[in-house]
Amino acid sequence: MKRFAPYLLILPGGLWLAIFLVVPMVFMASVSTQEGDVVNGFVQTFNLSIYGDVLSQYGTQFLRSAGYGLVATVVSIVLAYPMAYWIAFRGGSRKSTYLLLVLLPFFVSFVLRTVSWKFLLADNGLLLSPLKSLGLVPADFHVLQTTVAVIGGLVYNYLPFMILPIYVALERVDPRVVEAAQDLYAARRQAFTKVVLPLSLPGVFAGVLMTFVPMTADYVNAEILGGPANTMIGNIIQSRFLVNNDYPSAAALSFALMAAMLIGIFAYARALGTENVLEAAAR
Amino acid sequence: MTETQADVEAVAPAASGPPPVPAIELDGVVKEYLAHGEVVQAVKGVTLTIAEGEFFSLLGPSGCGKTTTMRMIAGFEDPSRGTVRLHGQDVTDVPPNKRDVNMVFQSYALFPHMNVWENVAFGLRRKKVPDAEIRRRVGEMLEIVDLGGREKRRPREMSGGQQQRVALARALVNRPRALLLDEPLGALDLKLRQAMQIELKRIQREVGITFVYVTHDQSEALTMSDRIAVMNDGLVEQLASPREIYERPATAFVAGFIGTSNLISGTVDRVEDGCAVLRLGDDGRVLAEEGAHRAGDAIAVTVRPEKVMISTDEPAAGLSAVRGTVAEVVYLGLYNSYAVRLPGGTEVTVFQQNALDSTSTAERGDAVWLSWRPQHSYVIGS
Incomplete structure (x- = not known):
């Protein structure tokens, strides 16, 4: 009994994942190579050429999604790092309050928050209407249905997932180590670049994983804040599935997206996750 | 002195x-x-x-x-x-x-993302010392602290004693x-x-x-x-x-705070040959050499346990001499530690070395004399 105890611990979670992740994935893989339509039914034909077809048909949206995800990730790092730094080193006894504030948006539904951005950014909404009446921006200026609106929405919705891992990494940096750097003739800026930043890179690395992947696959922001020119791959998958009932194409697109992201992340991990990078950063 | x-x-x-x-x-x-x-x-x-x-x-x-x-x-x-x-x-x-000045921190505060060599070179690099000189000085310092050949180790791969020496080298290399x-x-x-x-x-x-x-x-x-x-x-x-x-x-x-010490307080009874004499009990006396004290002054005197002799016979004149009862004997290998209770209730600790010729002189409950030289009584104020 004792020997099996550790396995018992992973049993509930393992079963959960097996049933709700692995089984649907196998099912989807099978769907992606079927042919037919929703009225006459789908037949398993092991039609692999669909992958080439969807990739060539939706290549633009693929690249656009990756580009949006990349830009939104970089913007997130720039916004999140100083915030996480401030909470970790200047938060004092109020750290948990500030973290709660960071997480506060999660108490409101994702879709609702994104819709509220629509009101905020509308052509005559809260933000633009005063600017327009003051003549600060031209009357035909708009933010909605632009790339800026979609990337802004992505950053807004996923920012906490960047802040939290960076905060955790910074929080673990021993203040004595920073003092040691200062004691060894490092000015404040050097103590940051040589010690604090390298030690917090694992947090940035985790934050990138936690934001880039869902941002690239996101469809809500492009749907609500974007226009026809901002369609992301998530929107295509969603409409293939739910509007066109073209299950094989949607499944093939999903798998292609997953494969592309896995490859991208492995490449990223190889390049940035190694100790060599940390050492180089510390030099 | x-x-x-x-x-x-x-x-x-x-x-x-x-x-x-x-x-x-x-x-x-x-x-x-x-x-x-x-x-x-x-x-x-x-x-x-x-x-x-x-x-x-x-x-x-x-x-x-x-x-x-x-x-x-x-x-x-x-x-x-x-x-x-x-x-x-x-x-x-x-x-x-x-x-x-450089500091060796209590928890060493080594840079966890750098190896031993980089930790030690950190200060010299910040001071823009030429590379060749950094290599020479770091190498020398690692020899001094006996860590030659471990340059590539990370702090977490080292024992506490080794980390300690890295911290020392990291500070000392800057001279x-x-x-x-x-x-x-x-x-x-x-x-x-x-x-x-x-x-x-x-x-x-x-x-x-x-x-x-x-x-x-x-x-x-x-x-x-x-x-x-x-x-x-x-x-x-x-x-x-x-x-x-x-x-x-x-x-x-x-x-x-430093070592074990006995504190005995009392009132100066008289001054004899430059020695303040405290009365303790009916026939006890504490002699203290130093300080200008007059009869009637309340003072406190300390004496180290190893300066006190323990005997069954009345000590010679010219020594502090107080009577007491052995409350506890602890055998500590190198020496015996006695706790002796004085008439006033004060407990005095006495260390007696286990020399070749020494025989255990007192048992629990024995009535004994304690004695020590006047120069071993230190007056620490009233």
């Missing part, structure tokens, strides 16, 4: 001409914190001078202000009042990275004017700690740098230091050589 002279020589090496500039001077240094709206004084006014090349210890219980004092020397804390001078220069407002050590041996086990005490002393002699050593461990301070400042409650209670501090504690706190 010959021992005092020897200590003076150890502190200030023979030098002709003008007196050398002290390595570190603290002048009326005070550190105040605001805690819950109240001003708390961690350091209440410390003035001391540390000579070049000296092994100087700040000794005291936790919360006595010794670490805060050291952090003000390093520059991590700004004094609320007072001046810090390094080699005659006022550095009170100079940030730590511009002070020519600072003074090295500050904050309880550097606290995390090591007893055997390693004792070995490192000797090692530290050797390294200090080898490099000839002023060491300022913060510790709460009195035996550590006594073993290594040229001079010790015993601190309590933000103030220096006594600043003297280890021998002086042990043999002649200036205050009741020092007497109690």
Whole structure:
């Protein structure tokens, strides 16, 4: 009994994942190579050429999604790092309050928050209407249905997932180590670049994983804040599935997206996750 | 006293001409914190001078202000009042990275993302020392601390003792004017700690740098230091050589903190041949040589347990002599420890060495005489 105890611990979670992740994935893989339509039914034909077809048909949206995800990730790092730094080193006894504030948006539904951005950014909404009446921006200026609106929405919705891992990494940096750097003739800026930043890179690395992947696959922001020119791959998958009932194409697109992201992340991990990078950063 | 002279020589090496500039001077240094709206004084006014090349210890219980004092020397804390001078220069407002002192932190504070070599080279790189010289000096320093061949190790792959030596090398390689050590041996086990005490002393002699050593461990301070400042409650209670501090504690706190000490208080009965005589019980007397006391003064006297002799016969005249009952005998191998209860209820601890010819002289419950020489009674005020 004792020997099996550790396995018992992973049993509930393992079963959960097996049933709700692995089984649907196998099912989807099978769907992606079927042919037919929703009225006459789908037949398993092991039609692999669909992958080439969807990739060539939706290549633009693929690249656009990756580009949006990349830009939104970089913007997130720039916004999140100083915030996480401030909470970790200047938060004092109020750290948990500030973290709660960071997480506060999660108490409101994702879709609702994104819709509220629509009101905020509308052509005559809260933000633009005063600017327009003051003549600060031209009357035909708009933010909605632009790339800026979609990337802004992505950053807004996923920012906490960047802040939290960076905060955790910074929080673990021993203040004595920073003092040691200062004691060894490092000015404040050097103590940051040589010690604090390298030690917090694992947090940035985790934050990138936690934001880039869902941002690239996101469809809500492009749907609500974007226009026809901002369609992301998530929107295509969603409409293939739910509007066109073209299950094989949607499944093939999903798998292609997953494969592309896995490859991208492995490449990223190889390049940035190694100790060599940390050492180089510390030099 | 010959021992005092020897200590003076150890502190200030023979030098002709003008007196050398002290390595570190603290002048009326005070550190105040605001805690819950109240001003708390961690350091209440410390003035001391540390000579070049000296092994100087700040000794005291936790919360006595010794670490805060050291952090003000390093520059991590700004004094609320007072001046810090390094080699005659006022550095009170100079940030730590511009002070020519280096610190060995209590938990070592090694850079976890760098290997041993990079840790040690960190300070030299910040000072823009040429690469060839960095390589030479880091190599030499790693030899001195006996870590040659381990340059590529990460701190977490090393034992506590090795990490300790990396921390020491990382500070010493910069050839600072003074090295500050904050309880550097606290995390090591007893055997390693004792070995490192000797090692530290050797390294200090080898490099000839002023060491300022913060510790709460009195035996550590006594073993290594040229001079010790015993601190309590933000103030220096006594600043003297280890021998002086042990043999002649200036205050009741020092007497109690350093080693085991017996405190006997009473009223001066008379003064005889320059000796103050305290009456204790019907036929007990305590003789104390020093101090100008008059009959009727209330004074306290300390005596070290190893100075007290225990006997069944009445001691000779000219010695302190008090009667008591053995309350406890503890065999400690090297010596026996007796707890002897005096008529007034005071308990006196006596150590008696287990010499070749000694036979156990007293058992629990025995009535015995305690005696010691007048020069071993130290008057520590009333």
